[in-house]
Amino acid sequence: MKDIILELKNVRKSFEAKQIHNGVSFHLRQGETVGLLGYSGTGKSVLLRSIIGLEDIDSGEILYHNNRIDQLSEEALFKVRTKISYAFQSGALFDSMNVFENVAYPLFEHTDLSEEEVEIKVDAILNLVAMKESKRLMPSDLSGGMQKRVGLARSMALSPEILLYDEPTAGLDPVNVDLILEIMKKFKSAGFSGIFVTHDIPAALKVCDRLLILKDGVIHFNGTPQEFEESQDDFIKTFSNSDN
Amino acid sequence: MMTNKIRKNLILVGEVTEFFNSFLKCLFSRPFYLNRLYEQIIELGLGSLSITIVIGLVTGMVMTLQFGYGLEKFGGTLYVPAIVSLSLIRELAPIFTSLLIAGRIGSGISAEIGAMNVTQQIDALRALGTSPIRVLVVPRILASLITLPLLAIFSGIVGIFGGMIIAYTEFNIPTGFYINKVLSNITYVDIFGSMFKCCFFALFITLLACYKGFHTREGTRGVGNSAIWVVVRTSMIILVSDFFLSKLLILVFS
Ligand SMILES: Nc1ncnc2c1ncn2[C@@H]1O[C@H](COP(=O)(O)OP(=O)(O)OP(=O)(O)O)[C@@H](O)[C@H]1O
Numbered sequence A: 001m002k003d004i005i006l007e008l009k010n011v012r013k014s015f016e017a018k019q020i021h022n023g024v025s026f027h028l029r030q031g032e033t034v035g036l037l038g039y040s041g042t043g044k045s046v047l048l049r050s051i052i053g054l055e056d057i058d059s060g061e062i063l064y065h066n067n068r069i070d071q072l073s074e075e076a077l078f079k080v081r082t083k084i085s086y087a088f089q090s091g092a093l094f095d096s097m098n099v100f101e102n103v104a105y106p107l108f109e110h111t112d113l114s115e116e117e118v119e120i121k122v123d124a125i126l127n128l129v130a131m132k133e134s135k136r137l138m139p140s141d142l143s144g145g146m147q148k149r150v151g152l153a154r155s156m157a158l159s160p161e162i163l164l165y166d167e168p169t170a171g172l173d174p175v176n177v178d179l180i181l182e183i184m185k186k187f188k189s190a191g192f193s194g195i196f197v198t199h200d201i202p203a204a205l206k207v208c209d210r211l212l213i214l215k216d217g218v219i220h221f222n223g224t225p226q227e228f229e230e231s232q233d234d235f236i237k238t239f240s241n242s243d244n
Numbered sequence B: 001m002m003t004n005k006i007r008k009n010l011i012l013v014g015e016v017t018e019f020f021n022s023f024l025k026c027l028f029s030r031p032f033y034l035n036r037l038y039e040q041i042i043e044l045g046l047g048s049l050s051i052t053i054v055i056g057l058v059t060g061m062v063m064t065l066q067f068g069y070g071l072e073k074f075g076g077t078l079y080v081p082a083i084v085s086l087s088l089i090r091e092l093a094p095i096f097t098s099l100l101i102a103g104r105i106g107s108g109i110s111a112e113i114g115a116m117n118v119t120q121q122i123d124a125l126r127a128l129g130t131s132p133i134r135v136l137v138v139p140r141i142l143a144s145l146i147t148l149p150l151l152a153i154f155s156g157i158v159g160i161f162g163g164m165i166i167a168y169t170e171f172n173i174p175t176g177f178y179i180n181k182v183l184s185n186i187t188y189v190d191i192f193g194s195m196f197k198c199c200f201f202a203l204f205i206t207l208l209a210c211y212k213g214f215h216t217r218e219g220t221r222g223v224g225n226s227a228i229w230v231v232v233r234t235s236m237i238i239l240v241s242d243f244f245l246s247k248l249l250i251l252v253f254s
């Protein structure tokens, strides 16, 4: 079995009076893609944000290569975030920069590559998400699906070890969904790991090695796609039949 | 009710101070974004230049008109150059320019950063391993610290020039005499004191605007509300603190 590269132990998180996570524990192995499912508002996005320290957790531990990262200072987290990358649910592109500049941003910030090298690298990534033709466009000129693909490209620019995908396929047409799933598979076959938050169960079954279901602030289910499909748990059965 | 308001304001002061601290921390450590600073100076400085000229010119002309007719009754027209230039350089130019910048830049910055915040672009900066304070706040505060004092002095000079035109056309004060009087009355202390005040105002305007942008919630409506909040607060602070700063300058230099 491959090494565990990310582990959450008993993570709790609340916003004022509202308890979101009530002891979330799971781990991620090298090269593994894990699906994180659950109804809207159960705290999937908050969990991804907590992993890279965009949110402070109340208690529990988050370990990356067996080192705790939940108590690091913001400055120390910058380094972690070049290794664990978060693809935002909304894309969150910088609207003052064009597509190329958005994807080049992390490269200019964290590498010593020359302008030409960055250009080559960005072109390659944009090619992967089929956005190379639009590289001089501004985010406001892009459709929602295109923005998502650029956001995904930007989060892949530094070749992170773990990619946290926040609903990368939501709101896309079937062709685009397949395109994103192909990218995820490529990323995975290159040996990288990922957490795939989605409402799209068939998509999750296609690319994930394991599925997690978040319910009432804890991981209610943790198993392979096969175990998921064969589960006799009432909640899982309703969940997998619902169009959640 | 009252205590609640006081409590809220105390929390605000605490948060702004903390924000200022993180600004200082980023200011004195690498990396620096010189190209962003340059961009901001151009946007802030050149962008505000034309209105600064208009404001300065009109103020100088109106002041000369009022003082000219007011003092004419007492035969004091010859004091007009000194009075106009001193009040322009010491008070009117810095105050008007700062209020203008508070309206233009303060609202602009808070709306821009606020919009970035509600669309998760600030989070994206952090998620990509960079500091939003370093990228967004430091260049803006530095740019305003550099440009506002210069704009104010420039506005004052334009105002003195406007005064000169009115002094000549309305009151027959010879231009040579006017310039002579201005130069013999205005000292370096007046100019640097005025620039010093502007630095204070610049810091307040941009700091509050950035702070508010970072704390903008509730989508698009929040963005508008933040802009209003910043303009009202900073205008008040400029006017009130001007009194104390002027007092301080007088104490120190006389
Ligand atoms: N900054 C915040 N302050 C207060 N509450 C928040 C904040 N961020 C998220 N929440 C709350 O946390 C809960 C979980 O939100 P989250 O966005 O993680 O849900 P989700 O599982 O990603 O849902 P979806 O599938 O719709 O994206 C929601 O009830 C939300 O209102």
Ligand SMILES: [Mg+2]
Pocket (backbone or CB within 6 Å): A044, A045, A046, A089, A166
């Ligand atoms: Mg979400």
